[in-house]
Amino acid sequence: MMNIIRVANYEEMSIEAGKLIAEKVRANPSMTLGLATGSTPQGFYQYLVKDHITNGTTYKNIKSINLDEYIGLPASDPNSYHYFMQKNLFDHVDISSKNTHIPNGAATDLDEECVRYENLIKEVGGIDLQILGIGQNSHIGFNEPGTSFHSRTHVVALAKNTLEANARFFAKLEDVPTHALTMGIASILDSKEIFLLASGTAKAKAVAQLFTEGISEDFPASALKQHQKVTIIADEDALKYI
Numbered sequence: 001m002m003n004i005i006r007v008a009n010y011e012e013m014s015i016e017a018g019k020l021i022a023e024k025v026r027a028n029p030s031m032t033l034g035l036a037t038g039s040t041p042q043g044f045y046q047y048l049v050k051d052h053i054t055n056g057t058t059y060k061n062i063k064s065i066n067l068d069e070y071i072g073l074p075a076s077d078p079n080s081y082h083y084f085m086q087k088n089l090f091d092h093v094d095i096s097s098k099n100t101h102i103p104n105g106a107a108t109d110l111d112e113e114c115v116r117y118e119n120l121i122k123e124v125g126g127i128d129l130q131i132l133g134i135g136q137n138s139h140i141g142f143n144e145p146g147t148s149f150h151s152r153t154h155v156v157a158l159a160k161n162t163l164e165a166n167a168r169f170f171a172k173l174e175d176v177p178t179h180a181l182t183m184g185i186a187s188i189l190d191s192k193e194i195f196l197l198a199s200g201t202a203k204a205k206a207v208a209q210l211f212t213e214g215i216s217e218d219f220p221a222s223a224l225k226q227h228q229k230v231t232i233i234a235d236e237d238a239l240k241y242i
């Protein structure tokens with residue numbers, strides 16, 4: 001089941017998502033949140049930080065599991081997702097560092113890291129609410145078109161379109177890491193509930209495909225149609241073909 005919440009713009013998407021997430025955290029203060037990086041979630045992280053300061057929503061017992069990380073960037077690199085999470089959320093709320101988890105893209109044995117990460121998700125009791133963005137090519141996490149819907153945490157070679165889309169954060173295209181670690185589609189679908197956020201015309205085609213195309217590994221986000229509890233929070237631009 002996919003519910004759609006249609007909002008005017010990025011700011012409203014961020015407020016709507018932030019409100020819903022903060023409500024869930026207050027209702028279940030020891031839940032496990034599945035978190036995403038990129039431009040899409042930045043606004044709702046700001047909302048959560050403000051809400052933490054003004055309303056006192058606490059993350060003391062919240063656990064977090066991030067979707068993905070570049071391979072080869074140390075946690076201290078400003079383009080790593082470790083760094084992103086510290087700067088956008090973890091440094092500003094009372095979450096405990098022992099409860100925050102991100103795949104280790106600097107691991108020497110990446111296969112072992114994938115197994116460790118999958119086990120970790122199980123050990124924390126699974127993800128209660130997974131937040132997702134969507135790539136222009138329909139990727140979720142870093143699961144590019146063609147990824148098996150049975151996939152678990154794995155190493156991926158990033159698609160050309162993804163490298164180009166993410167080059168905006170780097171000095172030049174060649175600096176974008178070519179590989180990443182990502183939770184798989186099956187790992188994502190195990191989450192009890194999923195929010196998919198989309199903003200802007202660059203995402204309009206990928207969002208439309210969710211409704212016009214069938215379930216296909218060519219469109220990774222279409223896997224979400226197999227899930228019982230998905231809410232899409234998207235703005236007018238992202239929904240312009242719907």
Ligand SMILES: O=P(O)(O)OC[C@H]1O[C@](O)(CO)[C@@H](O)[C@@H]1O
Pocket residue numbers: 036037038039040041067068132133134135136140141142
């Ligand atoms: O939000 P953006 O920067 O458009 O990226 C889309 C998606 O691709 C990823 O960057 C891949 O990790 C996700 O984190 C994100 O939700």
